[in-house]
Amino acid sequence: MHTNQKITKSIVEDTQLWTDLKAGDEKAFSMLFERHYEQLVRYGNSFSNDSDKIQDCVQDVFADIWLYKNNLGETTNVKAYLLSSVRKRISRLQERDRIFNKITSTDVVNFLFDFSIEHQLINDEVTADKVYQLNKLINLLPSRQKEALYLRYNQGLSVEQIAELMDVNYQSANNLLHRAVLNLRKDWNVSLALLLALSPAIL
Missing domain, CATH: 1.10.10.10 (Winged helix-like DNA-binding domain superfamily/Winged helix DNA-binding domain)
Structure with missing residues (x-):
């Protein structure tokens, strides 16, 4: 990626990408995916040690966003929307597959994320x-x-x-x-x- 493209990517706000995504812009969708995918997987891994399941979960969230883009509403914080969507998806996955030791609510699932020193x-x-x-x-x-x-x-x-x-x-x-x-x-x-x-x- 050229330097100018990197700069452009860094200054484009999530809200603008969200608006463009809703209008069917595949590039905007890809940029949002690249920007948030890793941290969403990391957040999802805080609820389970099954990384493959969590990656599938995050990918499903993005797949639904693209599939139902015409029905998406406005959001003031795209990151919050994505985190919430992943958390809800995990809850449904938990109920369907019982991957969280048969616990019935994410409210009682241990948050496993380890804070680390930079x-x-x-x-x-x-x-x-x-x-x-x-x-x-x-x-x-x-x-x-x-x-x-x-x-x-x-x-x-x-x-x-x-x-x-x-x-x-x-x-x-x-x-x-x-x-x-x-x-x-x-x-x-x-x-x-x-x-x-x-x-x-x-x-």
């Missing part, structure tokens, strides 16, 4: 050690608190979008995030300012 963002050894300890504590949080943190800081979703995606009300989503931060502060004696400063490097 070492290139951390130059100071002391800070790196603090981030490493914080990272360990995040991965010990209850699965729904960890998922809420992942959606908020890794995927950049709003509390409203998290609530819709996790099928809870706004207050419940806010409570999940609040309890997660309280648990981290309780187990890791650090100021909230430092916690929030370090979060982008982890999340």
Whole structure:
């Protein structure tokens, strides 16, 4: 891909691609697929260790989007829409194939995603050690608190979008995030300012 094409791809907003996709633009569809596929698979893998099933699930979501493009509505956040679609697809897959140990709801499926440290963002050894300890504590949080943190800081979703995606009300989503931060502060004696400063490097 030429440099100019890379630049064009980087500046095209998801919302514009969504609009073009709805109008039947195959290139827009392909760009959305390439932009979001890996992170959607990664999110799906947080609910199952059957990677092949999850990849099929994500591909089915995109296939349905293209198939029913004429019936798609407007969306203010394409990423949130895709994450929600994958989560719902997993739930249906779970009910059909019983691949999640016969659990009947994704609400009680463990969120398995491991937050990891991006070492290139951390130059100071002391800070790196603090981030490493914080990272360990995040991965010990209850699965729904960890998922809420992942959606908020890794995927950049709003509390409203998290609530819709996790099928809870706004207050419940806010409570999940609040309890997660309280648990981290309780187990890791650090100021909230430092916690929030370090979060982008982890999340």
